[in-house]
Amino acid sequence: MARKKKNFNDLGLGTKEDMGGYRAINKDGSFNVKKINVPFFERLNFFHSLITMSWPQFFGLILLGYFIINLVFASAYSIIGVENLTGFKTTTTLEGFIEAFFFSAQTITTLGYGRVAPISNLANTVAAVESMLGLLGFALATGLLYGRFSRPSTMIQYSATAVIAPYQDINGFMFRVVNPQNNHLLELEVQLNLAMKRENSELRDFYVLELERDKVAFMPYMWTIVHPISNSSPLFELKEGQLLEKDAEFIVSMKAFDESTSQSVYSRSSYKASEIKWGAKFEYTVTQEKNGIVIDVGKIDITEKAALND
Amino acid sequence: MARKKKNFNDLGLGTKEDMGGYRAINKDGSFNVKKINVPFFERLNFFHSLITMSWPQFFGLILLGYFIINLVFASAYSIIGVENLTGFKTTTTLEGFIEAFFFSAQTITTLGYGRVAPISNLANTVAAVESMLGLLGFALATGLLYGRFSRPSTMIQYSATAVIAPYQDINGFMFRVVNPQNNHLLELEVQLNLAMKRENSELRDFYVLELERDKVAFMPYMWTIVHPISNSSPLFELKEGQLLEKDAEFIVSMKAFDESTSQSVYSRSSYKASEIKWGAKFEYTVTQEKNGIVIDVGKIDITEKAALND
Amino acid sequence: MARKKKNFNDLGLGTKEDMGGYRAINKDGSFNVKKINVPFFERLNFFHSLITMSWPQFFGLILLGYFIINLVFASAYSIIGVENLTGFKTTTTLEGFIEAFFFSAQTITTLGYGRVAPISNLANTVAAVESMLGLLGFALATGLLYGRFSRPSTMIQYSATAVIAPYQDINGFMFRVVNPQNNHLLELEVQLNLAMKRENSELRDFYVLELERDKVAFMPYMWTIVHPISNSSPLFELKEGQLLEKDAEFIVSMKAFDESTSQSVYSRSSYKASEIKWGAKFEYTVTQEKNGIVIDVGKIDITEKAALND
């Protein structure tokens, strides 16, 4: 019967589509996909773009918009004639345009010094419209700034490499994650999928890898996620060369609740066969001090040699 | 025992109510329902209306409101007498009203050039109230703009038609969906229900159709959703004419998590019997390029002939 | 083992605490509970109060705050001396105070006509602080207005009475609900609990009542919620008088996803024994028109006689 289980073990990545030799999922969680011929209207998701662009781009865009809109209104005031504005001290057309530009800036920000002020009905109308547009524009900026700041930014940090390390009396595939920030992540879930080329085929197979622990209530420390290579694991008895040959990719999906923003956050990353160290284990990063535990986040990638079990 | 399962297979659509010959669910996910005699107070869900109206309507309403409120305050200043304002350059009543209108605009936007300014207590009081109202009004506009922008807009695009296509050694009912935008949809769930007229009856029956895959973790590509017409399917051995006769409607409900807004998003659509192509299959839309996969969204509706299995 | 099931059948209402003869849950979903000796700091949940107070209270509070803060700053300007402000046209102290009041209003709204302006350092400092406080205050108002508007307001409307009506070949306890607004509610869940006095005891017992349907995907129409009085029901063979004697209360809890705000919404109500009509059924409220279905919301409470099954 449909919809019984709530697990999302099926990644939704095609068995055929990911065979170009590139990663299914990039290190930063994005996909190597480009969409073409998108209907024009659906491409216009301004909010998403304005929320996700970088800060320099965002402020650059605001400054540019401010400059352009003042150019437009300065032109409007010039066209209807600068004699419609009192307080002008200029004689040439260019100087008039520049003064109209600054008057526009004083109007759109609702600054309104009043040294220059509109006196005709036409100029008054333009100024009334401009000041209202200004308020709406900054209303928009307020919303965007809030939207940008309140976006949950997991920034879960993954170890640069995974390791094949001894685990109890067998071996395990391991990587580690840490939340370097001070917000609390709660109810963490992790899922590990493996994609490998099918032998003599153009297709890839996807496997769900069982984990030692796939759910924890909190993650105050660094968390080493372990897939035990038992005899039910698709990695059982595979050698390093075989993983490379099969173009193996380990796809990590994490989910958590971010207490500081009260939102669910997701994070993805992946390890290709070439990013796995065989016969290595992660170094311990915890020291105990008088008032509590110290986690050395900088050591997340440090490994040391470790003899594997047979 | 109640509340054990969390599935929503029961659509909540009546077996009798949907028999007028119209769709249970429109292509855009809305319902063909009108509510009358709604208590006055409950009809006043301003926020919902202001959030969901179109952008031209929204800005039109703001401009209209701005115009009207300035008319009101211009009247107020005219009634208490324009001699309460300094800086007026007018002689006639009409000109006075117009200048009061622009003074009102400068006040409500808190522009305040000061060329015209209130000098009596009465005029000062009106201006003090107006400027505060202005700030509240634009506070409201800020909230509404943010509310409009941050509303999740799934815009999942559905193929215009569904197909009955060969699937393994049987046939399947198939349609496809794509997220044309660049935000990531995660943890997608899809449910497919079928409504058909009961024979010799005024009632409709609803069926849950089993799907090849009803949950995927990501949807970076186009997703073809397949209901295999096995012998347990209500479509088993039904012919094209019978579907039309039974006024069949396939109701699609999708749910996902939109990573860009951190919100759950829902999408609905439907296929009537007349929107199904028999003996057709969807064309492949993926090409592999050097840096990744290219999805041709424009091809979502393209099908080609395909011989059905018996 | 704990935490396996996700149902909330246990209402968390005491078996002893609800025995004062009042309702466990009021018609509007609130509880008859007063908390005393709450630590001072924890009572100060300003945001919750400002978000949930009525609109007249909210605007009244803003106006009052605006008036008081201007009184405070007018006093400040008067104390440092009105000769620190240019443009004053007044001679008496009272007139000076009034003009300072209006100057304060022009400053806190950042209107700044400039007819009156500070000229000394002290007056400039006060004005600089006041204008910043004004901006912060209206920033706060913006947030509060948005918070008020974006609060999900289910407003699920319940029928004023429940009925005991014939249901198939037995009887059923029924009431109905409708969403009178135009937003779509999705994934609705309903839970019905019954509280009854234990015989010869000061305690109440709580029962979970099984429902014909306790989950629906949509609710575009009016929904009649039915508890079939089968022989496993605690209502089985109970008579009207017994329900009254046992001070029975039917407690309804609903949960849904509001598509317009992308939030989960909850609703509660209850029916006391005296609010149940025996041998009545709800009148049909649907008419079919050319373009769809019409729901007569005004008829939600209309019942007609119906002979009960034995």
Added chain:
Amino acid sequence: MARKKKNFNDLGLGTKEDMGGYRAINKDGSFNVKKINVPFFERLNFFHSLITMSWPQFFGLILLGYFIINLVFASAYSIIGVENLTGFKTTTTLEGFIEAFFFSAQTITTLGYGRVAPISNLANTVAAVESMLGLLGFALATGLLYGRFSRPSTMIQYSATAVIAPYQDINGFMFRVVNPQNNHLLELEVQLNLAMKRENSELRDFYVLELERDKVAFMPYMWTIVHPISNSSPLFELKEGQLLEKDAEFIVSMKAFDESTSQSVYSRSSYKASEIKWGAKFEYTVTQEKNGIVIDVGKIDITEKAALND
């Protein structure tokens, strides 16, 4: 198979890491963890800091920022020369700087009295940039204020001590919680874990303790949470001294839905062995009045002696 169960019984706290003698979880729900060598970029989670700092810190920071930015712009106007501003009444450099400071304040708040106004292109440019920065800055403040206010603040209050009290014919570990505020918490879940030192070892063991009730739909009253010490409990036949010796810590995790903000809220606390009263029970805090129930929140910590069962 992975991801079947949705419980978070595994706290994610190490068996080794919590052995320094400090609490695993502090009374206020925080952890005794410090992270060092965090990459610079990831430490810069401004939003989280600005949202979670105290109100005096927050307003102090805003005032300081306002002062500094005005200093910066006053310097800018001084450097380009105060003769670029009309209306100055000053002769000395210091007086000019001060007047430039106040002009800057009038510009950044978009107050713009106009008594002082820029007349050269350079001064006009600086003022145009400043006023736009001002609007952006207050847009930011608006978002931050809203973010601060709308953050769910559970403030679930825990009894200062837990008790070992008689429960039915055995004993139980009990503590109580109350929501002192007027918002409704719905669908409450509680989890109780116990951490105890393993004998002759440097490791700690974690246990999930079964609860009498671990889920309630509402919590209008004070809720006493009970772990019955049956023979399957890890506390079975343990004595007070043993708990102290094993450095026992009872870790409470609560989760609820806050109806006033429509958000999930979490709360954590813990009881160390020394914070448990043996042979005590909580005093009753409910009184029945004419219009409903009265909860005496101030009595949450009051216990009385009670003879334990064997």
